[in-house]
Amino acid sequence: DAKTTQPNSMESNEEEPVHLPCNHSTISGTDYIHWYRQLPSQGPEYVIHGLTSNVNNRMASLAIAEDRKSSTLILHRATLRDAAVYYCILRDVGTDKLIFGTGTRLQVFP
């Protein structure tokens, strides 16, 4: 499975944008980029995924580099509820297995 690298932790103030980076230099052409987040004492929840083009949904935006070797999850206005561990995961077409790394712990301050 291709690996991802994320910073261990990041901090943000409430209502500011947050850019969570992820490096995946060994990504293959058929790998999708998925993001999940895990709020305290809960199971992970899906955030967003993409292949080549940037993606937007109600939760976040995903910006994918042209060479696909990195991506950035963008929270446009952080709220206290966004404090969580954010996981960037590569998922190959042909398998449903999802391998989580250690993620980035995001702290949001009022």
Next chain:
Amino acid sequence: GAGVSQSPSNKVTEKGKDVELRCDPISGHTALYWYRQSLGQGLEFLIYFQGNSAPDKSGLPSDRFSAERTGESVSTLTIQRTQQEDSAVYLCASSLASGLATGELFFGEGSRLTVL
């Protein structure tokens, strides 16, 4: 409810005992996953079921761990002769997609296992 349901939510057992953890996936979801999360750590993949295919057991840490799934419904994760290092939250997830790499996983709240 409509989500993934796990039971028990908390289990305390003595070292050497066997435990069974149950997962009820979302109705109609063909894929089912078990993960383990030790305190302060990330998620460790254990096993994956997809329809009637042979399960992917590549993440099971030892032969004390086994899991079964009846058709596309309930799954049971069994840990035999529990050890203290088995203490963790065991998370179950289910998904609709098959081999498309796009399907969203829905997680349960987890079963917290404490081995004394």
